[in-house]
Amino acid sequence: MIERKEQADSAASFEAEALTHLDAVYRFALRLSGAPDQAEDLVQETFLRAYKSWGQYTQGTAGKSWLFTICRNVFLRGRERHQRHDEIVTETVGRDGPGLNPVNPVWVSVLGVDPEGDFFESIVDERIMQAIDDLPEEYRMAVVLSDLEGLPYADIAEMMEVPVGTVKSRIFRGRRQLQNVLYDYAVEMGYIAARAGTDE
Amino acid sequence: MSFFDKLRSLFTGVAPDGGASPSAMIPCEEALSVVHEFLDGELGGVSHEQVKAHFDACQRCYPHLHLEEVFREVIRRAGTGQRAPAGLKVKLMELLAEADA
Numbered sequence: 001m002i003e004r005k006e007q008a009d010s011a012a013s014f015e016a017e018a019l020t021h022l023d024a025v026y027r028f029a030l031r032l033s034g035a036p037d038q039a040e041d042l043v044q045e046t047f048l049r050a051y052k053s054w055g056q057y058t059q060g061t062a063g064k065s066w067l068f069t070i071c072r073n074v075f076l077r078g079r080e081r082h083q084r085h086d087e088i089v090t091e092t093v094g095r096d097g098p099g100l101n102p103v104n105p106v107w108v109s110v111l112g113v114d115p116e117g118d119f120f121e122s123i124v125d126e127r128i129m130q131a132i133d134d135l136p137e138e139y140r141m142a143v144v145l146s147d148l149e150g151l152p153y154a155d156i157a158e159m160m161e162v163p164v165g166t167v168k169s170r171i172f173r174g175r176r177q178l179q180n181v182l183y184d185y186a187v188e189m190g191y192i193a194a195r196a197g198t199d200e
Numbered sequence: 201m202s203f204f205d206k207l208r209s210l211f212t213g214v215a216p217d218g219g220a221s222p223s224a225m226i227p228c229e230e231a232l233s234v235v236h237e238f239l240d241g242e243l244g245g246v247s248h249e250q251v252k253a254h255f256d257a258c259q260r261c262y263p264h265l266h267l268e269e270v271f272r273e274v275i276r277r278a279g280t281g282q283r284a285p286a287g288l289k290v291k292l293m294e295l296l297a298e299a300d301a
């Protein structure tokens with residue numbers, strides 16, 4: 001009887017604290033796997049594992065990060081079995097950070113013709129998501145966790161098992177790549193006039 | 201304040217908050233190098249106020265900050281509108297009930 005009550009309490013607290021992140025975990029799974037059916041499988045496996053480990057989770061702590069960590073691990077383990085041929089990104093990060101030109105040369109071009117950045121509004125969400133999906137996996141994961149889900153660098157670093165400097169580098173480079181891809185697309189579609197010297 | 205109002209205030213040399221004078225500002229290079237950390241709320245060696253004072257007063261750097269902000273907003277909006285399929289929660293609840301059985 002007591003066991004049954006504990007089980008019911010556990011299921012209720014899991015629903016209240018973990019299942020509330022279902023949309024976010026699904027979005028993350030979708031960005032990782034690239035396909036809705038695979039994302040659903042990934043989400044189911046993630047929540048099943050989370051449920052089985054619910055006793056070890058400290059309630060009230062960063063539940064979303066915890067679920068993302070499980071989701072990522074399930075995805076990586078699955079990928080070892082069904083290798084998804086993504087570009088593998090390796091980078092070294094020095095003390096000085098990502099080492100990018102702090103000014104995106106594309107912004108210089110944009111400022112000459114569309115200083116408010118209105119061209120972004122012309123790009124449909126599907127095209128933006130496609131550009132995110134096309135990022136190399138490590139950049140994609142970092143950008144999604146930071147820009148879509150709002151996780152702090154430290155949580156992303158812990159999740160991806162890399163130093164914070166590497167997370168920053170991946171986020172910055174991922175964003176830069178996205179900006180350039182979306183700018184090129186906007187030029188191609190005539191949403192913004194091209195200016196000379198846009199190559200980085 | 202609109203983008204153009206902001207630019208106008210920069211050209212007149214008056215910071216919108218009447219704040220730091222340009223001579224006390226951190227250099228452009230430094231402000232631009234931390235634009236991501238500034239927007240992410242993750243600054244390390246320099247304070248948020250120092251960086252903000254620079255972007256508030258610098259007509260060269262502010263437009264770059266503005267474009268970064270627009271870019272982020274567009275990405276966030278595109279990426280967070282997606283919801284899990286309607287039946288997925290039901291499937292999950294069944295799965296969890298099976299795990300309990």
